[in-house]
Amino acid sequence: MADRSGEPFLSVRGLRKSFGRFMALDGVELDVWAGEVRAIIGPNGAGKTTLINVLGGQLAGDSGEIRLGGLRLNKLYPHQMSALGVGRTFQIASTFRRMTVYDNMLAAHNSASGHWLSLSAQRLRDMRGAVMADLERIQLASMAEQVVDDISHGDRKRLEFGMVLATKARLLLLDEPTAGMGLHERHDLIDLVLREVRSRGLTLIFVEHDIDVVFKAADYITVMALGQVFAEGLPAQIASNAQVQEIYLGGR
């Protein structure tokens, strides 16, 4: 469990984002401490994915403030957020579909190396050991030479997560990491995520619909509704919150 005595690692104040007349985020307040595993839940349309997209730089917030490790980051682009140590996965696994599994992971290492402008193939050769070790860790080493288009949805999700790890992100934003996976696969993946996040001391924010996964993984849960934080607390507190049960848990 994260130490909550100091300053929060990520701090969001009054964040708003609208699409036309629809207020997707209507003054979100959120504090996440370093080393925490935070689940964000809520009914469809609550603004969960929009929040992740603003935090990842895919969308720009209309107003409000985001601080990460004391730095104020408003309206940065995704590649700038990435440079600050924010890594993310997408609802639909986002990988390089025409490359092999190996090259996908290689691309992640290549990005993390900071030498992406280099013309030296030797740099790529030298990454082989580390790339294979990472593929081993996410159990994809045997598929290294397969084109990503040909591997299963679940494997792609694992690959994407492994790639984000390889970029050396400190804050991971996972948007429905287990969406579309079978029950067994789902728990395997979340176990992998927890293992890696804990052992590396990363901070994790994840959006998830599977309540079992949420209660198993999260240190702390944020419930969103109508673009705002509706409730927040330890899993036990959220589970016993009558209002939450009504709008979300009970309504399933």
Next chain:
Amino acid sequence: MSERDVTLPPRNGAPGAAPAAAVRDPYRVDWRTTGIVMALVALGLFLLPPLVVFAMIEVMIFALFASALNLLLSYSGMVSFGHAVYFGIAAYGMAILITRFGWPMWLGIAMGPLVSMLFALAYGFLCVQLTAIYAAMLTLACAEITFAIVFQWFDFTGGDSGINGYVPNMLGLSPGNYGLVVLFIVAAGMVFLWRIIHSPLGLTIRAVGQNPARAAAMGHGRKRVQLIAFVLSGFLSGVAGTLFGVFHGNVFPDYVGVLYTVDVLVMVLLGGLYSFAAGIYGAILYKVLDNLIAHYFEYWQIVIGLILMATILLSPSGISGAVQRVLTRLRGTRHG
């Protein structure tokens, strides 16, 4: 000049192709194949009649030009509907520097590819602000503007009569010798292109080309990376354009025009998207058809059109894809 024997990692088709038993180094330049092909071409340059040699020179120049475009189409995720600009403007740049500004011939020739690079930088900067069809239309607009200027600014560019005789054609060399010059420069260009694609930069370009959102989330701004690819492509197109200008000793508005753009697009499609050798195969096939069929059949472009349709329908991965499938099958039977 051909490294097609080494399979590119992002290969098209051949799903689940068995990993090679012995791990080949996918990054190294296949010097052996390159050397053999170059030796054969050199032999041809000296043994075959001049008309064939002329055709070979054109094929080599267009192979480089098409391969430069292929860097955009197959790897960087961009489409250029005006790539002749970076080909023809090199010839214009060199012709204008030599005739209008009195630059020494060699300096003017050396500047050709750099002029293309500058245009690619300026136009590319505009085009990468947009994506997909909008970016493609902007490349077309840039090309049309360039063509209009070159066509109408008579005092400076010679208008539709172009600029002639700014260098002795083929530098005064025999066709065979000029062919050798072209062969070495084109081979160097292809090796350079191979090195780019199989480098950290090339991997970045491919990543951005295949999935800009994922690449951005890993730290790569799309615009910056695509602009680099565009400028590199412009430079290599300019090398080809310079060789072409010197070959003929002249330059016309056609060199930057839409016909050349379409020619080279067709070559890449015939050769096969997502394959390194697309430009080489495409240029050979296109020019062979151009020369052979045009000889017997007045409406040869119809034949090219039909062949292109058949390629897109039957083998979207073009000739390279077909060759790859045959090779895979041969290897399969040999090892199986």
